Amino acid sequence: MTAHTYAYESPILTLQNVSMSFHNEPVLRDINAQVLDVTRPGMNQGQVVGFYGRSGIGKSVLCRIMAGLIAPTAGTVEVGLAQQAVAPGMVGFVQQRYPLFDHRTLLDNLLVAAERKYAPAEARQHVDAYLERFCLAPHRKKYPAHLSGGQRQRAAIAQQLLCSDHLILLDEPFSGLDVAMIDELKQIIVEVTTMDELNTVIIISHDIVTTTALADRLWLLGYEHDAAGALVPGATISPQHQYNLAEMGLAWHENVEAEPEFAQFVEHIKNEIRGS
Ligand SMILES: Nc1ncnc2c1ncn2[C@@H]1O[C@H](COP(=O)(O)OP(=O)(O)OP(=O)(O)O)[C@@H](O)[C@H]1O
Numbered sequence: 535m536t537a538h539t540y541a542y543e544s545p546i547l548t549l550q551n552v553s554m555s556f557h558n559e560p561v562l563r564d565i566n567a568q569v570l571d572v573t574r575p576g577m578n579q580g581q582v583v584g585f586y587g588r589s590g591i592g593k594s595v596l597c598r599i600m601a602g603l604i605a606p607t608a609g610t611v612e613v614g615l616a617q618q619a620v621a622p623g624m625v626g627f628v629q630q631r632y633p634l635f636d637h638r639t640l641l642d643n644l645l646v647a648a649e650r651k652y653a654p655a656e657a658r659q660h661v662d663a664y665l666e667r668f669c670l671a672p673h674r675k676k677y678p679a680h681l682s683g684g685q686r687q688r689a690a691i692a693q694q695l696l697c698s699d700h701l702i703l704l705d706e707p708f709s710g711l712d713v714a715m716i717d718e719l720k721q722i723i724v725e726v727t728t729m730d731e732l733n734t735v736i737i738i739s740h741d742i743v744t745t746t747a748l749a750d751r752l753w754l755l756g757y758e759h760d761a762a763g764a765l766v767p768g769a770t771i772s773p774q775h776q777y778n779l780a781e782m783g784l785a786w787h788e789n790v791e792a793e794p795e796f797a798q799f800v801e802h803i804k805n806e807i808r809g810s
Pocket residue numbers: 556561587588589590591592593594595596
């Protein structure tokens with residue numbers, strides 16, 4: 535177990551009393567959680583949040599709320615150093631079905647995204663940099679249908695990074711990928727979160743080992759019970775289900791999966807999910 539030197543600065547994502555009901559049925563209840571800008575000497579260290587919960591508990595609903603795509607029934611989501619109320623477009627969201635335009639080349643897809651934020655010449659520079667960085671430059675003239683699954687995924691992540699403000703949500707990014715593609719994607723996530731100190735990736739995943747190995751913070755969405763033992767309707771992220779892996783000495787290690795403390799912690803998380 536290796537502890538690194540780090541410090542926290544300003545908040546970059548704040549969920550305050552977020553609740554959501556559909557037709558008066560509570561799905562999410564009173565969620566309070568925060569991501570802070572982490573700093574490490576001599577590094578651009580971004581943030582990786584692993585976000586877990588049983589199927590159907592409300593992870594996708596909370597993601598759509600964090601992305602500003604739906605408004606919660608109550609509560610607020612604030613993003614960025616300015617802690618502005620979230621609005622559509624501020625947060626990138628890579629869903630399982632990637633929204634690339636099929637009739638445009640990869641280059642054009644990325645330019646469309648970048649021109650939402652930058653003037654054309656500057657957009658082109660950013661796109662070229664991402665194409666290089668994500669090993670997509672040789673494929674720039676291809677249409678999405680002619681890219682491999684891994685290339686499409688890299689393209690979707692680049693696209694969302696180009697048009698959002700540092701924060702991106704990845705919904706089940708590892709599902710359906712072979713081991714080599716999982717390694718490649720892990721590498722990309724590490725690259726993204728060490729490119730800029732403010733870059734923050736929230737990974738919604740059922741792949742606890744892969745996600746925990748990348749994360750410095752974990753959120754577990756679950757139900758609570760009242761004093762009589764009855765289930766309280768609406769899932770929440772209780773304080774004991776917000777884990778700080780940096781504090782636990784489990785963040786930012788290469789090959790952390792091989793450490794006994796990591797394996798024990800993953801077992802703990804799995805048991806918490808089973809019991810939630
Ligand atoms: N627009 C909607 N209207 C009514 N109910 C909804 C709506 N959207 C989601 N729900 C309900 O909210 C609950 C949480 O759904 P959600 O898709 O967020 O689960 P999840 O945790 O992402 O599940 P999974 O891991 O299986 O993807 C479900 O019971 C779902 O039916």
